[in-house]
Amino acid sequence: MSIRTQVVKESEFQQVFLSVKHALFDYVEAVYGWDDDFQQGRLRNDYDPVWYHWLYEKHTRIGLVCYRKKENSLHLHLMIIFPQYQGNGMGRHAMDFLIHEARRMACDQISLSSFTQNKRALAFYNSLGFIIDSLEDHFINMSLEINL
16 A cells, blocks of 8 residues: 555545544543644644655555654654544555655654543554553553664
């Protein structure tokens, strides 16, 4: 499979917000309570717009990632595979793409945080070899070492 990315355009921000809301609403609601205005502000102000990328498999948009270089790590803020593309290897292919990106950026690891209640994501990251770096009240910080 050929995964590629495309930087999200400003005019597509509402689609980003709706994708994030669909994927994370239950987790955010359980921990903080969901507030549309707050979450839109957070997505716009806490993350540089160039960190957001649509994921494509050939010509089909299959998801969204938000990542950046942070010291020697590619930090994955967000990875969403749209529901209709889950369960058929797209997430694994997207991670292969991100590992390639990490190497291209001379990063020796990928780091991320996940809600502790997001059992499916945690099982996925565990299956890829991510290890737990630390636990917080509602989050697990994980990393994967990358061979350069």
